[in-house]
């Protein structure tokens with residue numbers, strides 16, 4: 001057990017899906033996994049292990065922001081032997097080329113957080129996804145006919161940011177979506193030797209002021225869960 005996870009040793013699968021919201025973890029476990037078992041509930045950050053097509057998979061909430069996901073991801077890797085973490089979250093788009101309900105896969109993650117500079121001698125380490133996981137995800141997306149984009153995501157420390165010029169810059173530099181965890185997850189995975197990928201559904205369009213309805217959110221979430229489970233079922 002760790003300060004933040006009260007699961008016994010061996011309770012997690014080698015692959016963990018991490019939505020931000022612990023209730024989303026519960027939803028995924030109860031609706032997509034066979035025989036789901038609750039394995040941790042410290043601070044109500046629920047984590048489950050179950051089976052998908054005979055393969056053992058875990059799903060656990062990460063909370064919001066880089067500090068929160070960093071704690072859970074680090075403990076999962078170093079204390080529970082987790083090898084693959086796939087963040088499945090939501091993001092806002094800044095470019096007109098990205099539409100609500102699209103799936104965004106973070107080949108790279110830019111950030112205003114300083115955590116990775118703290119890790120890497122105050123220099124810029126390029127935060128990138130594991131190529132093998134990314135390839136499995138794009139294969140699954142092709143198979144499903146999903147509308148998806150692969151590129152650079154922006155992990156922001158601020159959810160509320162009044163500085164519009166920052167979004168102009170992101171658009172100019174081809175940022176596909178803005179969320180709050182991917183760059184932290186990639187940093188932790190790199191530091192502790194695990195594989196990571198962040199996949200987001202576009203739930204908001206920051207420039208156009210558009211947001212998915214609750215029904216649309218559920219639909220895109222279900223599609224991304226199916227895509228992710230299809231992808232992870234091919235991990236060796």
Ligand SMILES: O=P(O)(O)O[C@H]1O[C@H](CO)[C@@H](O)[C@H]1O
Nearest residue numbers: 019020064065089090179180
């Ligand atoms: O839907 P999740 O995975 O929580 O992701 C996004 O939503 C939260 C903000 O509302 C942040 O955690 C952001 O990264």
Ligand SMILES: O=c1cc[nH]c(=O)[nH]1
Nearest residue numbers: 090091092178179204
């Ligand atoms: O961080 C986030 C997540 C979803 N939508 C946003 O606009 N920002």
